[in-house]
Amino acid sequence: MSSVSFFRPDQLAEVLDRHARWIKGQPGGVRANLAMADLEGADLSQRDLRGARLVGAKLARGRLNGTNLAGADLFGVDLRDADISRANLMQTDLRGARLRAADFSNANLKGADLRSGTLEPGGTARRGSGPDVQDAEGTRLIHKAALARLQNETTATGGIPTDLTGAVLRGANLSDADLSGSILQNADLSGATLNGANLTGVRLNGANLSGASLDGTRFDNADLVGTRMADCDLSQADMGTAQMTRPIDSVGSEIQHAIFDHERWIDSFGQRGRRADLDGADLRRADLRNVNLSAASMRGADLSAAALTGARLIMTDLSGANLEGANLMGADLSGANLSYAVLNGADLTRVRLGPAEIKDPSGRPTGRSWAANLMGADLRRALMVGTCLVQANLAEANLESADMDGADMAGAKLQRANLPGKPPRRR
Numbered sequence: 001m002s003s004v005s006f007f008r009p010d011q012l013a014e015v016l017d018r019h020a021r022w023i024k025g026q027p028g029g030v031r032a033n034l035a036m037a038d039l040e041g042a043d044l045s046q047r048d049l050r051g052a053r054l055v056g057a058k059l060a061r062g063r064l065n066g067t068n069l070a071g072a073d074l075f076g077v078d079l080r081d082a083d084i085s086r087a088n089l090m091q092t093d094l095r096g097a098r099l100r101a102a103d104f105s106n107a108n109l110k111g112a113d114l115r116s117g118t119l120e121p122g123g124t125a126r127r128g129s130g131p132d133v134q135d136a137e138g139t140r141l142i143h144k145a146a147l148a149r150l151q152n153e154t155t156a157t158g159g160i161p162t163d164l165t166g167a168v169l170r171g172a173n174l175s176d177a178d179l180s181g182s183i184l185q186n187a188d189l190s191g192a193t194l195n196g197a198n199l200t201g202v203r204l205n206g207a208n209l210s211g212a213s214l215d216g217t218r219f220d221n222a223d224l225v226g227t228r229m230a231d232c233d234l235s236q237a238d239m240g241t242a243q244m245t246r247p248i249d250s251v252g253s254e255i256q257h258a259i260f261d262h263e264r265w266i267d268s269f270g271q272r273g274r275r276a277d278l279d280g281a282d283l284r285r286a287d288l289r290n291v292n293l294s295a296a297s298m299r300g301a302d303l304s305a306a307a308l309t310g311a312r313l314i315m316t317d318l319s320g321a322n323l324e325g326a327n328l329m330g331a332d333l334s335g336a337n338l339s340y341a342v343l344n345g346a347d348l349t350r351v352r353l354g355p356a357e358i359k360d361p362s363g364r365p366t367g368r369s370w371a372a373n374l375m376g377a378d379l380r381r382a383l384m385v386g387t388c389l390v391q392a393n394l395a396e397a398n399l400e401s402a403d404m405d406g407a408d409m410a411g412a413k414l415q416r417a418n419l420p421g422k423p424p425r426r427r
Contacts, residue, residue, distance in 0.1 A: 004058070005037045012039070016047060023048055035073075035142050036149075045083075056146030060098075073139070076117055076146035076160070096150055096160040099167050100385075106171045114179045116159035117147055165383060166349065185347055185383075186309075186329050200240075206309055206327045206347070225285045226307025226327055245287040245307055255281055263292050269363050294332075304342075315356050315370060335370040338377050339393075347383045354390035354408075 007015070015032050022029030032052040043063045052072045060080040070090040078098045085105040089112050096117020119140060150160045162182040170188055175195040179202055186206040195215040203223045210230040220240030227245070248256060255278065264273030276296040285305045294314035298321055305325045315335040322342045329349045335356025355369035372392040382402045391411040398418045 005035075007034070007037055007039070012042070016044075016049075019052060020048060023050055036145065040078075053142070055142045056149060075143050076150050094162060096147065097162050099162065099164045101166045101168075102164075103168045104172050105168055107169070108173045109169075109177050110173050110175050112174070112177045114162045114164075114177060114182050116161045116181045117143075117150065118159045119143055119147065165347070185327065186349070205305065205307060205325075206329060223305065223325075225305050226287060226289060226309065243285065243305070246285045247287055251283060251286050255283070259291060259293065262296055266292055266294055269361060319373075333372060335372055337373045339373045340376040340378075341374070342378045343382050344378050345381045346379075348379075348387050349383050350386045351384075352388045353392050354388045 015034065018028060018030040019032035020029075021027070022031050032049060032054075034057050035053050035055040037054075037057045039062060040058045041061045042059060044059075044067055045063045046066045047064075048068045049072055050068050050070045052069070054072060054074050054077050056076045056078075057074075058078045059082055060078050062079065062082045064079075064087050065083045065085045066087060067084070068088045069092055070088045072089075072092050074092055074094045074097055076096045077094070079102045080098050080100045082102045084107055085103050087104070087107045089107055089109045091111045092109070092113070094112055094114045097114070147160065159181070162179070164187050165183050165185045167184070167187045169192050171191045172189070173193045174189075174197050175193050176197060177194075178198045180198045180200040181202065183203045184207050185203050187204070188208045189212050190208050190210045191212060192209070193213045194209075194217045195213055196217070198218050199222050200218050200220045201222060202219075204227045205223050205225040206227065208228045209232055210228050212229075212232055214232055214234060214237040216236055216238070218238045218240065219242040220238065222242045224242050225245045248259070258276040258278060261273040262276035265275055266273075276293060276298075278293075278301055279297055279299045281298065281301045283301055283303045283306055285307075286303070287307045288303075288311055289307050290310040291308075292312040293316055294312050295316060296313075297317045299317055300320045301318070302322045303318075303326050304322045306323070306327070308326055308328045308331055311328065311331040313331060313333045313336050315337075316333065317337045318341050319337045319339045320341060321338070323346050324342050324344045326343070326346045328351050329347050330351065332352045334352050334354055336353065353372040353374070355371045358366045358368040358370055360366055372389070374392055374394050374397050376396045377394075378398050379402050380398055380400045382399070384402055384404045384407050386406040387404070387408070389407055389409045389412050392409070393413045394409075394417045395413050395415040396417060399420055400418050402420050404420060
């Protein structure tokens with residue numbers, strides 16, 4: 001039941017035509033059932049697909065701009081990199097969906113269900129309405145099939161978080177939407193309406209909420225490390241136990257001075273300041289965005305959940321460091337030493353981990369380079385989309401469930417590495 005369905009253009013046209021008649025109550029009308037369909041790159045823009053069943057469908061890079069999907073069942077759908085701008089997604093079931101880098105600009109997601117994908121009722125069925133109420137058992141079976149595929153056929157009982165990493169939701173209406181437990185890391189929610197939305201336990205590190213409307217929004221236990229919230233009125237928001245960024249001035253004067261002196265050392269090619277020694281430093285949840293700690297010694301440092309977007313860590317020694325859940329999007333770690341470091345769940349999207357150019361004391365190139373070292377690193381569930389790993393040493397690294405879409409691994413050393421989709425090796 002979890003097999004993918006393929007539709008010829010004429011077959012898809014017939015399904016859409018019959019769905020249009022179903023919406024209008026005309027003879028011959030049938031609700032569109034495109035569950036588990038492979039529609040990657042399909043153009044469904046401006047269509048009326050209210051109440052359609054698109055469970056587990058592959059619509060990555062598809063065009064759904066201006067499409068009416070109100071009340072549709074999009075459980076476990078793949079809409080990565082899709083254009084869904086100005087679409088109507090009111091009360092849509094989007095639980096467990098893969099929405100990374102999708103464009104939801106000015107879309108209407110009022111009351112949408114974006115919780116983790118489980119087998120309990122969701123979307124309109126959660127409220128006891130909609131077509132799935134009449135076909136509760138059929139809905140449960142197809143949700144179970146989609147869930148099994150999302151979990152690589154291992155089990156269909158656990159929840160799969162809805163993934164909106166890097167999604168564009170500028171000006172979107174998310175009022176009363178339930179996003180609890182979802183991933184909105186590095187998402188753009190600027191100017192969005194989130195009044196009454198449930199963001200409990202959401203990962204928002206690195207997200208942009210500037211100018212968003214947050215009246216009655218719940219942030220209990222949300223990860224707000226590195227989240228931009230300029231021009232936001234938080235007076236009516238429920239912040240609960242949200243985890244906030246530790247400003248650099250809260251990590252201790254000794255560490256602050258070490259970073260300041262190191263940047264002087266870098267800028268002067270070693271003539272002023274001194275190289276930072278931050279071995280074992282406690283930098284949990286620290287705001288280190290765009291910092292320059294190239295060639296610093298940070299062995300065994302705790303950088304878990306730290307905000308490191310845009311940081312320069314060229315040839316930095318991070319061996320044995322804890323970077324679990326850290327946000328390193330767009331950082332430069334060329335030639336860095338991350339041997340046996342913990343990067344479980346870290347965001348390494350578009351990170352440079354290729355070879356670093358070696359320069360002489362005056363800053364002139366020597367013609368030599370130094371490869372990045374990730375030997376034995378724990379990269380389980382890491383986001384490595386578009387990451388440069390050219391010539392990197394990944395021997396014995398654990399990349400189980402890592403997302404390496406578009407990663408460049410030319411010349412990388414992969415001896416005894418546990419790669420995505422490969423069974424764990426026995427010890």
